[in-house]
């Protein structure tokens with residue numbers, strides 16, 4: 260039987276969120292049915308809901324930082340049972356057979372993975388609806404075990420995107436003891452980048468455009484905080500970084516950050532502005548053989564590794580909890596960088 264779901268959706272780029280009812284698919288033998296308890300609010304939700312990246316299918320139900328409880332499992336499911344605490348991140352399916360999937364890098368699936376929202380669903384080509392909803396049905400391979408305490412769940416939800424999107428490049432570029440890493444933009448992704456880089460043992464410097472975040476960034480685990488609009492503070496740190504993780508959601512000049520890298524250092528872009536950044540200067544790259552790179556979320560095994568690391572180290576996101584009815588207001592505040600540091604939606608509010 261298909262599962263009746265309640266959600267909040269937008270019908271056009273300039274719409275406000277409104278209640279939306281639909282049916283989740285009749286669970287297949289390899290599916291896990293989940294009652295969603297919390298869903299984090301990612302800047303990608305806003306980019307998609309407002310059609311800023313193009314290609315948004317409406318109605319659009321965003322949300323890919325999902326935690327909840329298993330309500331039922333299909334007959335072929337082996338890793339989950341009713342009552343388990345679980346997470347779902349940015350992907351709900353992929354081919355599982357291409358070289359990327361075989362390497363545990365489902366986010367780089369060659370035919371393309373299925374996003375938790377804005378589809379297309381494998382097999383049917385239909386649209387997928389995300390976590391601003393009370394129920395979801397996901398194939399077992401894309402469901403994660405949550406080993407945190409139940410009272411931590413609001414802050415666990417953002418790990419499913421903000422956590423893994425920062426964890427994956429930190430691991431790939433081998434951030435750890437003896438490495439100096441910069442995290443640019445202290446929002447949802449950036450605040451997780453600071454926490455995770457610190458827990459991995461690196462020297463961590465936070466870069467922010469908001470002087471008011473200075474104390475917070477230190478409390479999150481940064482050893483130092485630099486206000487990136489201050490040219491002197493920036494100049495004092497030239498050629499000292501191994502890795503810079505840039506999470507900024509708006510176009511900006513990349514050169515001042517590239518110049519902070521040592522020889523062979525790398526700046527990894529994870530922020531995806533709606534408009535391009537101005538081109539970096541070739542000089543900033545060639546004179547110290549610097550690299551400019553990008554990284555997309557993370558694979559499923561790596562997401563489980565990150566969740567387990569966070570459970571073991573007592574790491575969750577710093578969240579402000581909201582009701583689903585406050586989602587439009589939350590978007591406006593996110594655009595003003597006025598969130599400490601992730602909104603997490605209490606899905607019990609769906610019943611109001």
Ligand code: NAP
Pocket residue numbers: 300301302303304306420421424443444445446447448449466467468469472506507508509510511528529530531532554555556593594596600
């Ligand atoms: P967010 O919470 O809004 O944080 C972005 C931060 O960027 C802000 O808090 C602000 O930090 C800084 N910022 C904003 N506008 C700026 C400007 N004009 N100039 C300089 N800094 C500015 O967003 P988020 O959820 O962390 O997402 C960040 C970006 O990553 C989005 O574009 C999102 O779509 C993308 N994303 C990518 C992936 C991936 O797989 N690569 C995954 C998830 C999200 P300060 O106040 O500290 O300056």
Ligand code: ZN
Pocket residue numbers: 301302303304323349420421
């Ligand atoms: Zn996201």
